[in-house]
Amino acid sequence: MRKIKKEDIVNTVKKLYMDAVISLPEDVSKCLLETYKKEEGLAKEILNQLIENQKIALQDRVPLCQDTGIAVLFVEWGFEAIYEDGDLMEAFNEGIRLAVKEGYLRASVVDDPVFERKNTKDNTPCIIHFEPVMGDRVKITLAPKGAGSENMSALRMLKPAQGLKGVKDFVIETVKNAGGNPCPPIIVGVGIGGNFEKCAILAKKALLRKVGESNRNPAYAQLEKKLLEEINSLNIGPMGIGGKITALAVHIEYAPCHIASLPVAVNIQCHSARHKEAEI
Amino acid sequence: MSRLKAEGIKIKIETPLTDEVIEQLKTGDLVLINGYVYTARDAAHKRLVELINNNTPLPFDLKGQIIYYVGPTPAPPGKAIGSAGPTTSSRMDSYTPLLLSLGLKGMIGKGQRGEEVVKAIKKYKAVYFLATGGAGALLSRHIVSAEEIAFPELGTESIKKLLLKDFPAIVAIDCHGGNIFRE
Helix, strand or coil, X not given: CEEECHHHHHHHHHHHXXXXXXXXXXXXXXXXXXXXXXXXXXXXXXXXXXXXHHHHHHHHCCCCCCCCCEEEEEEEEECCEEECCCCHHHHHHHHHHHHHHHCXXXXXXXXXXXXXXXXXXXXXXXXXXXXXXXXXXXXXXXXXXXXXXXCCCEEEEECHHXXXXXXXXXXXXXXXXXXXXXXXXXXXXXXXXXCHHHHHHHHHHHCCCCCCCCCCCHHHHHHHHHHHHHHHCCCCCHHHCCCCXXXXXXXXXXXXXXXXXXXXXXXXXXXXXXXXXXXX | CCCCCCCCCXXXXXXXXXXXXXXXXXXXXXXXXXXXXXXXXXXXXXXXXXXXXXXXXXXXCCCXXXXXXXXXXCCCCCCCCCCCCCCEHHHHCCCHHHHHHCCCCEEEEECCCCHHHHHHHHHCXXXXXXXXCCCHHHHHCCEEEEEEEECHHHHHHCEEEEEEEEEEEEEEECXXXXXXXXX
């Protein structure tokens, strides 16, 4: 058994959040540079700004985007890691709170979605997905998720008879409807199968994959490729003004599902595809 | 293929905007905005419209002004403002025609606008500028000062008066019916 201390969680979460809003993962940054080379005209001008923006964010220690999101955490928690310092969720939220304060992040979370909509002022509570794993390791992946792209996401319960075509049509329809709103070039996370909530989590998880890495199943890898081609022929382009590249990648994750179901979730990620991970 | 070519020519404009300047702006033009603009997003728009409906004076005169749809991050020490890129404009669509009818001349945001807004932009001779979403750090360097002038209780959503210097934007919807999202 390995003991995990509160301060380890607090400090790790704080650092992950503060780092994530200021610097993009290397794969995303590289992909934006490739896209810059391919585009022309106004689309190129926009990508030029996005590349400059990354340098300035680091230089000025100012977030890449003012929407520093609601923090989404995926936590792999080993069965042999124990926590005895009280409320575990509170430790995670304390890390978030400190990052917002010390990193000058935007408070963008309201306590109740319909009535009061009162700002919690520190971006708590964060959203955590726990996954039990073997051993004693604790791995935290933190993704600040902005609302611009999250709001353009969708979930649909298809009929099995709709099959492959149904899945493709739904993904394309979701991207088309989103247009320039989610800050393209986007990454499209698709979760297929499982059930209602499972496909949504799969879609979100798909966004954490390295940009352009394919699904291990060749059939799904092929589908990712096809969808990316179709999306990039829509001419939505950077910020919706038209261009060759609307999406940097399509990532699909799938899971077994009920004989009567074909759930599909499409989670859209803006070009500021921020996420960082660390092990405690 | 980008639908429009960047000519490399950036047009400097000053606020408040006059009809003469607005008429010259065409969809696809790259502009550098200078002067004062006012921030407002969902919650501030709701308040502004409530004030108008109650015949109460607004915290600033709309005539000739530009509203920037932004909710910045807090200013770190020594800076005028934090990260300050545009938010999705269509969330403000239901409020926009009324503000345009009262003299508002420009908006800075991201994403497409609804049909009613496109029509109102033409009718009231206004302009919708597109700034690069997710370029908040870069855009913050073009904001010289920020002063909170109304609704401080709204936090990031309060109305702030910003002084812009060569703030880069694209003319997305012009007063002649041009619309970058459709061309």
